Amino acid sequence: MPEGIEVQGMKELQKILKKLDDKVQTKVIKSALRASGREVIKSARRKLPSEYGTLKRSLATKILKPTGGGVGLLVGARTTTITKSGNRKRPKYDGFYATMVELGTLGSRTEKLSASTKRKKQWTRKGTDAVYNRRGTPRGLRPRPFLRPAFRDSKTKIIDAFVTQVNKAVDKELSKAKK
DSSP states (O other): OOOOOOOOOOHHHHHHHHTSOHHHHHHHHHHHHHHHHHHHHHHHHHHSOGGGHHHHHHEEEEEEOOTTSSOEEEEEEOOOEEOTTSOEEOOSSOOTTHHHHHHOOGGGSSOOOOTTOOOOSEEEOTTOOOEEEOOSOTTOOOOOOOHHHHHHHTHHHHHHHHHHHHHHHHHHHHHHHHO
């Protein structure tokens, strides 16, 4: 289950936001969410070792529109998406393997392969007589959590960034409205 932060107790801020248009309110909240998401991304990039450069560059935020109303923020690696026309679109930096790095792969965890799963030691290619030997061990990739710890470690920075950005955006929108 995804972790989250709920910002409560900002009654003064809510009163000020109510004075603004609905579109402006949404714009202010979205900019604050993006600012807080950048804090998580900074922390996650620091936690990843240098060999995961593509994954570091693939980390991004995405604004979500829940069905119940309001807005939400998703922080993670950019991966292949499907466009409206049904085509696959790959980002410049595709971090499809982020879950494998965060959680590890089967061979590295305590789980064992089922008895029916057999790992071939040798195989041949179709149409050739060459025999290929399997190299390496079936240990898998050990977990290297980076995103969940980054979120937990930067909760105070997230809230500070959110409040700071909301204040900046509200001041900016109020000064626009006065003109």
